[in-house]
Amino acid sequence: MIRNVLGSLVALAGAASAVLSPFRDWYDGRVGRDYRVRDLFEGITATESGVLVSILLPFLAAALLVILGVVLRSRLVVALAGLVVLGFTILWMVRQGQAAGSLVVGGDGAGLQVGVANAVAGGLLMLIGALLMSGRRSRRERSRGPGREREPVEPFAVPSADQVDTWPPTQEPGMSVQTSPWPEPEVDPYTGPDPRDPRTRSYPQAPHPEDDPRDPVHPPHRPPPGG
Numbered sequence: 001m002i003r004n005v006l007g008s009l010v011a012l013a014g015a016a017s018a019v020l021s022p023f024r025d026w027y028d029g030r031v032g033r034d035y036r037v038r039d040l041f042e043g044i045t046a047t048e049s050g051v052l053v054s055i056l057l058p059f060l061a062a063a064l065l066v067i068l069g070v071v072l073r074s075r076l077v078v079a080l081a082g083l084v085v086l087g088f089t090i091l092w093m094v095r096q097g098q099a100a101g102s103l104v105v106g107g108d109g110a111g112l113q114v115g116v117a118n119a120v121a122g123g124l125l126m127l128i129g130a131l132l133m134s135g136r137r138s139r140r141e142r143s144r145g146p147g148r149e150r151e152p153v154e155p156f157a158v159p160s161a162d163q164v165d166t167w168p169p170t171q172e173p174g175m176s177v178q179t180s181p182w183p184e185p186e187v188d189p190y191t192g193p194d195p196r197d198p199r200t201r202s203y204p205q206a207p208h209p210e211d212d213p214r215d216p217v218h219p220p221h222r223p224p225p226g227g
Contacts, residue, residue: 007133008070011078014125015063018085021118022056027096032056032115040091044099058088059119066126075130082126089119 022032033056036049062081069077093116097103104111 003132003134004073007075007078007129007131009129010132011066011070011081011126011129014082014085014122014127014129015066016122017118017125018059018122019056019063021115021122022054022059024115024118025113026092026115027100027112028110029113032119035092040088040095044095055088055092058084059122062123062126066129069130073133073136075133075135078126078133079130082123082130085119085123085126089116089123092116 026032033054034048035055062084065081
């Protein structure tokens with residue numbers, strides 16, 4: 001926020017300097033508004049120009065771009081305005097040097113004067129203002145908030161609660177899956193399950209072969225009468 005405000009002030013100061021420059025002397029006592037825009041492309045002439053078709057026109061356009069860039073908080077638009085001012089100023093210097101044979105800086109009112117310095121300073125201030133501005137924040141940064149830190153990124157995906165609570169688990173190839181949430185009782189292959197183990201009480205006990213009434217070889221053992 002502070003960077004946007006500071007950059008906007010610097011850019012607006014540059015726009016004001018650029019717009020003011022055509023009303024000041026540029027070369028040999030001739031003010032900038034006397035130079036036509038077409039003279040920058042066809043060559044400098046002694047013909048005076050109207051205000052709306054003078055070099056003031058591109059500088060006004062640059063000032064409007066600065067205002068638009070400040071409102072939109074767009075660094076690109078502000079920087080484009082600075083390049084427009086510097087571009088037209090340098091183009092004027094090239095054409096003026098061709099018309100006069102050379103460009104000189106004199107302290108007695110001859111050569112380049114303060115109007116050119118205002119235009120160059122205005123363009124540079126616009127570029128500096130664009131660099132100082134932080135620009136608009138993205139939608140993701142606005143939703144995160146100014147005081148919120150970025151959340152760490154998990155290197156691996158964490159299983160959801162549905163995946164953790166699912167029972168029975170998914171069977172992997174070549175692996176056995178336990179179908180009960182309770183551990184299976186230990187069964188001795190020689191003596192069978194321990195009858196004292198409460199976990200084996202729910203299992204039906206297989207009848208002893210000698211007590212099977214359907215077995216003709218081993219009929220069920222019954223005590224003798226009266227015994």
